[in-house]
Amino acid sequence: MINDETRRKLREIQLEEMIQAIDRQAKDTIYATLSFDERMKMIVDYVYQEKHNKRVISLIKRARFRIPNAAIQDVFFAERHLDKDLILEIAACSFISNNQNIVVCGFTGSGKSYLACSIGKEACKQGIRTRYIRLPDLLMEYSEAKIQPNGQSRELKKYTNYPLLILDEWLITDLSDDELHFLFELVERRYDNGATIFCTQYKIEEWHARLGGGVLADSIMDRIIHGAHIISSGSINMRDFVLNL
Template sequence: MISDETKRKLRELGLDEMNDILKIQESDPALYTSMPFDERLNLAIDSLYQYKNNNCAKHLIKQLHLRFIDADINTIYYAQRGLDKNKIIELSTCQYMRNNASLVLHGFTGSGKTFLACALGKAACRQLYRVRYIRIPELLDLRDQAVAEGRGISKLVTKFSNYHLLILDEWLMNQLSDEDVRFIFELTEKRYDCYSTIFCTQYKISDWHTRLGGGTLADAILDRIVHNSIRIETRSINMREHFSANLSEDV
C-alpha cells in the first residue's frame, strides 16, 4: 500500500489519476500482487497514459467549434450516398494528415459533407491533433475585425495556419473580393505542404478558378490545394430531408 506522503507527491505532480489506478490494483490483491513489479508498473502507466490522452482529446474536441457536435465517424450514414465506407474509415486514421494531403468534400446543400468533415475532425482530435472548424464567412469576418482594429492579418493567418487540420466550410459559396482572395492565398501558402485542410464546397474544382477571380492568385491557390488532395463526393440523397422524414415517421 502506498503511503499518504507518496499520494501527496503524486497530487503535486498532477498525477491524481495514478492514485486511483493504484487503488484499483490494491482492491484486487489476488490478481495484481501475483504479478511481477514491472508488469504492474506497465499496466499502471498504460492506464495513466490512456486517461491523460482521453482528457486531452476531450479538451481538443471542445476547442473545435464544431457545427455538428454529435458528428462521429461511427454514425455516418452510407446508404445511397456513393460513399466508400473503407475509404472513410481509412481517412479516420489520419494517414492523409501525416502526408500533408487535403480533402475536398463536394456535394449539394444538405448532402452531409459538413457532418462528414466534423466527424473526421473529431477523429483527428482523438489522435491528439489540433483541429479547427470555421465557415469561410466567419473567417473573413475575423479578417475584417483584425484590419478594423489595426492589428493587421499576420497574427490571424499565423493562428489558422498552425492547426494540424483546418476545416473550411462553405468554401467559395459567396463571391470573393480581391482582398478576400489575397487573404485566402496567404493562408493556403502558409499551410501548404505543412498541414492538411478540409474544404467543404458545393462547387466542383473545375469552377474554383473562376470563383477565385480567375487571376494569378487563383492559379497559385489552386496549385497549393489541388495537386495533393483527396476528393470525395457526397451525393444522391439530401441528409436533412432523410432524417427529417425518419423522425416524422417515428413520431
C-alpha cells in the same frame, strides 16, 4: 495505500490518474497475487490511457466542430453511394502527415459538414490538432483583427499552424480583393505544411470564377487541388433521410 504527502506530490505533478490506479489496486485483493513489475505496468497503462483520453476530449473541444457528435462509423456509406474504402482510408489520417487536401463537394443538406467533422474527430483521436471553421466566420475574424496591432498577421499564423484545418462553406459568399489575398496567403503557407478539408456546394470547375477569375484564382486553386482527394457527399438530402429513419 499511499499517504497524504505522496498524494499531494502526485497531484502537484499532475498524476491524479496514478492515485486512482493505486487506490483501485489497493481495494481489490486480486492484485496482491501480481508481481511489482506487473502491477506497475498496469498503473502506467491506466495513467497513459486516461491522459490520452483527456487529451482527445480537449482536442475535440478546441477544434470547435459544428457537429461534435459526428462519427465515421455512423456515416451512411451505401445509402449515399459513397466510396467507403476511400473515406475510411482518409479517416486513418495519413493524408495529414502527407500534407494532402480533401475537397468535399455536394448540395446543401447532403452531409458535407458531418463527413468533415467525423474525419476531424478521427484526427483528434490520433492527437492531431484540428480546427473547424466556416469560411464566412474566418473572414470575419480576419477583418476584425485589423483593429489590433499585427492582428491580421497573428490570425494568419494561427490558422497556418493547425495540422488539420476544416474550412466549411467554402466560397459560399463573394470575396473582396483583401479576402482573396488573405486566402492566397493562407493556402500558400499551408501548402506542403498542413492538410485542409474544404466543404463546398460548388463544383471545382466553378471555383475559378468565384475566386475572381484572375491570377490569384489560378494560384489558390493550384495549391488546393494539386494532389487533393475529391469526394462527393452523395445524392440524397441527409437532413430528410435522418428525419425519416
